[in-house]
Amino acid sequence: MKAFRVLLKNELKMSLRGIDMLIFAIAMLLVVLVILGMVFGQKPAFEGADYSFMEQSFGALCTIAICAGGVMGLPLVISDYRAKQILKRYQVTPIKPVMVLMVDVVMYIIYAVASLVTLFLVASCFFGFKMRGNIGLFLIGYLLVMFSMFSIGMMVGGIAKNSKIAGVIASTLYFPMLVFSGATLPYEVMPELMQKVVNILPLTQGIKILKNATLGLPIDNVTGAVIFMLLIMVICSVIGVKWFKWE
Numbered sequence: 342m343k344a345f346r347v348l349l350k351n352e353l354k355m356s357l358r359g360i361d362m363l364i365f366a367i368a369m370l371l372v373v374l375v376i377l378g379m380v381f382g383q384k385p386a387f388e389g390a391d392y393s394f395m396e397q398s399f400g401a402l403c404t405i406a407i408c409a410g411g412v413m414g415l416p417l418v419i420s421d422y423r424a425k426q427i428l429k430r431y432q433v434t435p436i437k438p439v440m441v442l443m444v445d446v447v448m449y450i451i452y453a454v455a456s457l458v459t460l461f462l463v464a465s466c467f468f469g470f471k472m473r474g475n476i477g478l479f480l481i482g483y484l485l486v487m488f489s490m491f492s493i494g495m496m497v498g499g500i501a502k503n504s505k506i507a508g509v510i511a512s513t514l515y516f517p518m519l520v521f522s523g524a525t526l527p528y529e530v531m532p533e534l535m536q537k538v539v540n541i542l543p544l545t546q547g548i549k550i551l552k553n554a555t556l557g558l559p560i561d562n563v564t565g566a567v568i569f570m571l572l573i574m575v576i577c578s579v580i581g582v583k584w585f586k587w588e
Contacts, residue, residue: 348440352444362410399464403460411490411494416501417498428441438587482550486547496578500581
């Protein structure tokens with residue numbers, strides 16, 4: 342455990358010096374939240390909605406924070422370790438390569454949780470946000486979304502030949518999800534055909550789960566989304582483990 346703590350401390354220090362994740366996983370989403378709060382505040386999310394734009398957006402922003410670390414950050418770090426033969430070198434030391442990977446997973450979990458807490462405090466203190474749903478169900482959904490997104494990142498980082506390829510794959514997955522998942526344009530106001538298309542995106546299903554939990558809507562509304570995310574988690578984990586390249 343001491344070695345794990347030392348590695349985690351060092352990884353966090355290096356990550357904070359780079360400030361990429363600090364910007365994209367925390368600061369950027371906080372800025373978006375503030376802008377949405379100032380522009381829309383407690384206005385209905387869309388015509389006929391009985392919840393505000395802020396309440397609708399909270400779950401989406403939390404999901405994006407998870408996705409930023411899991412789909413963008415994690416695969417780049419893993420592939421970079423492989424390219425620099427860091428994982429290979431650890432194989433001849435008492436510190437196993439798996440521990441190095443787990444350190445990075447925990448680091449991105451810390452970023453995601455820090456973003457969640459920051460978004461909640463700012464939304465609650467300044468824009469009247471209230472969690473309508475059960476906080477326990479929200480946290481369960483949050484963990485499901487996190488494990489699913491992180492499994493995607495582990496798969497991409499595990500099979501990509503180098504960090505350049507990992508970056509291309511991660512960007513191809515992340516940015517279309519960011520634009521078309523319902524994180525910007527509410528899913529409910531999309532044309533029916535567009536809804537069918539974006540339903541294949543993991544971020545769309547993750548947003549559905551956390552938005553449903555935030556608003557306290559019936560759990561039956563997201564049964565399909567939960568099954569979808571569980572399948573993503575299992576499939577990506579199996580692929581990532583089976584074809585993971587240590588060097």
